Amino acid sequence: MLKRRDTLPEGFLEARAGELAAMLGGPTLIELPGERAAPLFVSILMHGNEDVGLGAIQRVLRAYDGRSLPRALMLMVGNVSAAAQGVRRLDHQPDFNRVWPGTLDHVGTVEAAMMAEIHERVLARGAFAAIDLHNNTGRNPFYSVICEHRPEVLELAARFARRAVLFRGVPGTQTASFAGHIPAMTAECGKPGSPAHEEAAARFVADVLESETLGGDREGGALDLYHTLGVVRVREDVSLSFAGEAADLSLAPDIDRLNFVETAAGEAFGRASHPMPLTMIDEAGRDVAEEFFAVEQGELRLARPVTPAMLTGDPQIVRQDCLGYLMERLAPA
Numbered sequence: 001m002l003k004r005r006d007t008l009p010e011g012f013l014e015a016r017a018g019e020l021a022a023m024l025g026g027p028t029l030i031e032l033p034g035e036r037a038a039p040l041f042v043s044i045l046m047h048g049n050e051d052v053g054l055g056a057i058q059r060v061l062r063a064y065d066g067r068s069l070p071r072a073l074m075l076m077v078g079n080v081s082a083a084a085q086g087v088r089r090l091d092h093q094p095d096f097n098r099v100w101p102g103t104l105d106h107v108g109t110v111e112a113a114m115m116a117e118i119h120e121r122v123l124a125r126g127a128f129a130a131i132d133l134h135n136n137t138g139r140n141p142f143y144s145v146i147c148e149h150r151p152e153v154l155e156l157a158a159r160f161a162r163r164a165v166l167f168r169g170v171p172g173t174q175t176a177s178f179a180g181h182i183p184a185m186t187a188e189c190g191k192p193g194s195p196a197h198e199e200a201a202a203r204f205v206a207d208v209l210e211s212e213t214l215g216g217d218r219e220g221g222a223l224d225l226y227h228t229l230g231v232v233r234v235r236e237d238v239s240l241s242f243a244g245e246a247a248d249l250s251l252a253p254d255i256d257r258l259n260f261v262e263t264a265a266g267e268a269f270g271r272a273s274h275p276m277p278l279t280m281i282d283e284a285g286r287d288v289a290e291e292f293f294a295v296e297q298g299e300l301r302l303a304r305p306v307t308p309a310m311l312t313g314d315p316q317i318v319r320q321d322c323l324g325y326l327m328e329r330l331a332p333a
Ligand SMILES: [Zn+2]
Pocket: 046, 047, 050, 134, 135
């Protein structure tokens, strides 16, 4: 399933995400040489509707047009068939960011075998760091997701954004799969379709590509670091509306206004006719929804002060992924 190349295909630097399936023929690992041998691993379009990484890497590579890269680059171009449809994943596909080594739900799939092959190659080449570039569907500031509290990882995150989420959950994500091996992070780059977001992501990738080392004390201590309390989902048997139509759960369409905002107990999320329409799974796999939410007189409210993240008002994303996460701020490192 995985295609491999050591050159960019003709037209790659100008292509739109929806054109890559025809250009590449499937998910593709492109290995380009550079002055330092230990490669930077960058993955883009792991979710087909999140194209910030393509715009970013096109900018980085255009800037080096005709010159050698300062460091070798391994570029994974992910779910191109979903990108051709403008969706996160196709209905018959697993999520490309849930099938990396450590996955529990997708063992034995062709996608898991493909990511295992890439994972092995990245480690065999002694990669410098791994960066997975994503967009959000809801409004969020730029932030990193990291799985380790180590100086190299904190510095990598700090080079991208002031905010970082330390998260050990969700087996099968790329960033989790590299924990304990190489500095790895997910860069969450705001909503798709913004040249400014692509430029910011490009500056970050170029900065890491040009770096000789990570893990000095540069900036890592200045991070606003959050810890994930759990992932929030709408129960499958609960009907959902964002537009105020009749449903078991009717959420405010601008719920993403709460992302990265310290939010008090009592904040209303919406109207519910179900006694507990949400699940919230913590890092130990327990459902803790009753600790964090309460339904009182038909209002779904927060039961504790928290900081939400990645809340989305897109019902398809809620069903394919989650409603969002609740977090707490960690004391400075
Ligand atoms: Zn994503």
